Amino acid sequence: MNAIGVDVGGTKIAAAVVTPEGEVLNEVRYPSSGPKERLLSSMARSVNEVRDGFEVGGICLAVPGTVSTVENKIIDAPNLHAIEGIPLKDELEERTGLTTTVENDANAAAWGGFRFGAGSEVSHLIFITLGTGVGGGVISHGVLLRGAQGAGGEMGHITIQATGPRCGCGNHGCLEALASGTAIARRAREVASEEPDSALGQLAVERAVLGEDVAGLARQGDEAAISVLRETGVWLGIGLAGFVNVFNPEVIAVGGGAARAGDLILDAARHEVRLRAMSPGRDLVEIKEATLGADSGVLGAAALARNSSSGEYVLGA
Amino acid sequence: MNAIGVDVGGTKIAAAVVTPEGEVLNEVRYPSSGPKERLLSSMARSVNEVRDGFEVGGICLAVPGTVSTVENKIIDAPNLHAIEGIPLKDELEERTGLTTTVENDANAAAWGGFRFGAGSEVSHLIFITLGTGVGGGVISHGVLLRGAQGAGGEMGHITIQATGPRCGCGNHGCLEALASGTAIARRAREVASEEPDSALGQLAVERAVLGEDVAGLARQGDEAAISVLRETGVWLGIGLAGFVNVFNPEVIAVGGGAARAGDLILDAARHEVRLRAMSPGRDLVEIKEATLGADSGVLGAAALARNSSSGEYVLGA
Numbered sequence: 001m002n003a004i005g006v007d008v009g010g011t012k013i014a015a016a017v018v019t020p021e022g023e024v025l026n027e028v029r030y031p032s033s034g035p036k037e038r039l040l041s042s043m044a045r046s047v048n049e050v051r052d053g054f055e056v057g058g059i060c061l062a063v064p065g066t067v068s069t070v071e072n073k074i075i076d077a078p079n080l081h082a083i084e085g086i087p088l089k090d091e092l093e094e095r096t097g098l099t100t101t102v103e104n105d106a107n108a109a110a111w112g113g114f115r116f117g118a119g120s121e122v123s124h125l126i127f128i129t130l131g132t133g134v135g136g137g138v139i140s141h142g143v144l145l146r147g148a149q150g151a152g153g154e155m156g157h158i159t160i161q162a163t164g165p166r167c168g169c170g171n172h173g174c175l176e177a178l179a180s181g182t183a184i185a186r187r188a189r190e191v192a193s194e195e196p197d198s199a200l201g202q203l204a205v206e207r208a209v210l211g212e213d214v215a216g217l218a219r220q221g222d223e224a225a226i227s228v229l230r231e232t233g234v235w236l237g238i239g240l241a242g243f244v245n246v247f248n249p250e251v252i253a254v255g256g257g258a259a260r261a262g263d264l265i266l267d268a269a270r271h272e273v274r275l276r277a278m279s280p281g282r283d284l285v286e287i288k289e290a291t292l293g294a295d296s297g298v299l300g301a302a303a304l305a306r307n308s309s310s311g312e313y314v315l316g317a
Numbered sequence: 318m319n320a321i322g323v324d325v326g327g328t329k330i331a332a333a334v335v336t337p338e339g340e341v342l343n344e345v346r347y348p349s350s351g352p353k354e355r356l357l358s359s360m361a362r363s364v365n366e367v368r369d370g371f372e373v374g375g376i377c378l379a380v381p382g383t384v385s386t387v388e389n390k391i392i393d394a395p396n397l398h399a400i401e402g403i404p405l406k407d408e409l410e411e412r413t414g415l416t417t418t419v420e421n422d423a424n425a426a427a428w429g430g431f432r433f434g435a436g437s438e439v440s441h442l443i444f445i446t447l448g449t450g451v452g453g454g455v456i457s458h459g460v461l462l463r464g465a466q467g468a469g470g471e472m473g474h475i476t477i478q479a480t481g482p483r484c485g486c487g488n489h490g491c492l493e494a495l496a497s498g499t500a501i502a503r504r505a506r507e508v509a510s511e512e513p514d515s516a517l518g519q520l521a522v523e524r525a526v527l528g529e530d531v532a533g534l535a536r537q538g539d540e541a542a543i544s545v546l547r548e549t550g551v552w553l554g555i556g557l558a559g560f561v562n563v564f565n566p567e568v569i570a571v572g573g574g575a576a577r578a579g580d581l582i583l584d585a586a587r588h589e590v591r592l593r594a595m596s597p598g599r600d601l602v603e604i605k606e607a608t609l610g611a612d613s614g615v616l617g618a619a620a621l622a623r624n625s626s627s628g629e630y631v632l633g634a
Contacts (some may be wrong), residue, residue: 068597075597124465138563140464145457147565148441151598152457158559159593161490162478162552171558171593173478235479241488242475246455248464276476276488280385280392281468 001057003314004047004098005302007105008032008063010079013039015046016295017054018302020315022116024295026050036082043088044095051098057314058099061088062108062301069150074102078168079132099308103146105297107153109255109290110137111144112300115315117292118253126249127290128155129256130236130265133168134176140247142317144304156180160238175239179232181211181258187228188214198224215261226264233265237272244277244285255290262289318374320631321364321415322619324422325349325380327396330356332363333612334371335619337632339433341612343367353399360405361412368415374631375416378405379425379618386467391419395485396449416625420463422614424470426572426607427454428461429617432632434609435570443566444607445472446573447553447582450485451493457564459634461621473497477555492556496549498528498575504545505531515541532578543581550582554589561594561602572607579606 002025007014009032016027028050030042047059065077065084072090074083092100103111110119110127119125119139128136134156138145145152156176157169164173165183177183188211192204199222203209217225240252254266270287277285292299305314319342324331326349333344345367347359364376382394382401389407391400409417420428427436427444436442436456445453451473455462462469473493474486481490482500494500505528509521516539520526534542557569571583587604594602609616622631 066595066597071597076595122465140457140462140469141460143458143460145564147457147598148439148567149565149597149601151595152563152565154562154595157562157595158475159477159555160479162555169595238476238479245471245474246469247462248466248469250465278383278393278468278471278474278486280383280388280466281464284466 001314002054003302003305004051004056004059005298005300005305006043006047006059006061007297007301008043008061008080008083009297010064013042013046014298015050016298016302017050017056018299018315022299024298025054027298032080034082036086039082040086040091040095043092047092047096047098056098057307058101058305059092059096060101060103060108060301060305061092062103062105062297062304063088064105067102067104067150069146075151099306101304101306103301103304104150104153106135107137107144107146108300108304109296110139110153110300112292112296112303113253113255113290114139115303116299117296118288118290119251122250124247124249124251126155126243126247126252128240128252128254130180130254130258131256132181134180135256138247140249155243158239158242160235160242175235178235179239184211184214184228184232184258185209187231188225191224191228195224198222200224200228211258215264218261218264229261229264230268233268234272236265237269238276240269240287241273241276241282244273244281248281249285252285252287253290254287255292255296259289318631319371320619320622321368321373321376322615322617322622323360323364323376323378324614324618325360325378325397325400326614327381330359330363331615332367333615333619334367334373335616335632339616341615342371344615349397351399353403356399357403357408357412360409364409364413364415373415374624375418375622376409376413377418377420377425377618377622378409379420379422379614379621380405381422384419384421384467386463392468416623418621418623420618420621421467421470423452424454424461424463425617425621426613427456427470427617429609429613429620430570430572430607431456432620433616434613435605435607436568439567441564441566443472443560443564443569445569445571447497447571447575448573449498451497452573455564472560475556475559477552477559492552495552496556501528501531501545501549501575502526504548505542508541508545512541515539517541517545528575529577532581535578535581546578546581547585550585551589553582554586555593557586557604558590558593558599561590561598565598566602569602569604570607571604572609572613576606
């Protein structure tokens with residue numbers, strides 16, 4: 001049967017009816033702005049509108065925050081504070097009459113990649129998103145590792161340099177603090193001031209350099225921009241090497257905005273994994289770009305929708 | 318039915334018949350010295366001797382090395398090179414007629430703790446051994462995370478200080494390089510030379526200080542020794558905080574020789590986890606000493622023995 005995936009982002013809500021093969025049959029979008037009550041109405045309306053005329057077995061909301069499956073609410077959502085503390089499952093079930101599951105968006109993206117994307121051929125997949133922050137999720141032995149409270153899979157918050165820069169989570173030297181889009185922009189500003197004659201340095205005189213500027217300049221051959229992405233890739237690889245030793249995965253798929261820099265970051269990460277991870281895991285693992293496109297959020301969410309009676313995934317596991 | 322657990326260590330082979338309740342019915346020990354053929358004979362003899370008069374459903378060998386379940390051999394065993402490359406499963410099955418499973422010793426200890434020890438009440442357990450090195454294993458959602466090749470669970474080989482000291486694995490700044498018994502001894506030598514008047518400093522004049530000396534002096538109140546263990550606990554906590562964020566476990570059980578220092582190390586680790594890990598995982602996790610005693614090796618091994626036909630654990634899961 002089909003399922004509805006709802007991708008609740010910091011700026012928009014996207015809802016889609018998805019088939020067991022990962023095909024999107026219908027999709028609607030609403031803004032995610034406004035206070036709690038307006039947000040809940042937009043979510044419910046998006047579901048009730050998109051389901052019209054389709055048979056569906058359940059909904060999953062993928063949300064940008066720490067989900068407590070035990071307390072059935074969002075603990076912490078730095079980019080969408082309005083949903084913090086809301087019992088989303090109960091609210092959506094009441095407003096739509098459909099069985100509702102709530103999951104962290106990065107865990108949903110990991111499961112989506114496992115069902116339909118870069119990990120669809122394997123049983124051991126790590127999914128990493130490089131965006132404003134670093135998120136992710138792990139499928140090991142075919143099981144999505146949510147942890148005891150559903151708060152697991154915070155792959156960006158392992159310490160890789162204990163004396164490193166402060167992270168948004170309060171810790172120092174997290175993978176996120178060293179390899180996120182935010183870290184790229186910070187490093188770009190530093191390199192721009194060290195190398196004012198580079199294209200990166202010249203852009204920095206005109207305006208604030210963004211993470212996405214760096215990839216563009218690097219592709220045009222600017223050595224300063226290339227060095228920023230290479231250093232980011234080294235830090236990413238230091239984190240990934242640890243994951244290789246702990247999880248022995250077949251695939252590490254890297255997605256998110258900053259991953260659009262592709263091999264400019266990933267080649268340095270692959271090199272660092274070969275240097276730092278142990279055999280045989282380092283020889284097995286394939287580090288590649290995530291393959292699900294613009295629909296990855298709703299696909300990942302739909303893949304985690306569950307039946308009320310059996311508790312099984314509507315789209316299969 | 319009962320199973321036989323075989324704990325293959327660097328100096329001895331211990332084999333025991335274990336009941337589904339974790340009771341040891343019979344046990345034998347042999348030295349593990351000698352070349353490949355003598356080692357194989359000792360393993361087979363220990364099994365055939367210990368099983369005499371008991372009904373058993375299978376054997377598991379817990380070995381101190383990286384096990385490739387795919388290639389069915391030991392990839393790397395730094396403390397027992399003689400077993401490297403041997404197809405142990407086939408050799409033992411031929412010599413004993415019993416279905417044989419081969420597992421990494423730290424993964425076996427983790428599963429033993431999950432079935433019979435500090436994790437027997439939970440579904441999400443991380444087991445860490447602090448010995449000469451740092452080993453471990455993870456049970457998440459009730460599943461032992463071996464990874465794609467059986468090489469997972471190398472918890473000591475995550476980077477926590479990328480610019481840190483070189484590790485035995487070739488990497489720099491691994492948890493093992495900063496929190497193992499070896500790291501304790503190295504740190505003790507440094508502190509002894511900085512504080513020659515301390516009890517630790519005075520011992521260092523007489524002879525080489527060992528890891529176990531430090532715990533003894535710390536218990537007698539020597540501040541220099543206490544500071545060595547506290548710093549070790551801080552590094553341990555930095556690693557554990559990352560595991561809390563990634564796995565959201567209910568219990569982290571710490572065993573192995575260096576763990577005998579108990580709260581002298583663990584209190585500092587707990588404090589660091591509270592500082593560095595995220596809510597709600599940091600509030601849930603209980604960090605405690607592993608509870609299985611001298612038989613932990615054979616218990617952990619027996620708990621991983623499998624039936625030939627069903628592939629299920631002989632002692633249950």
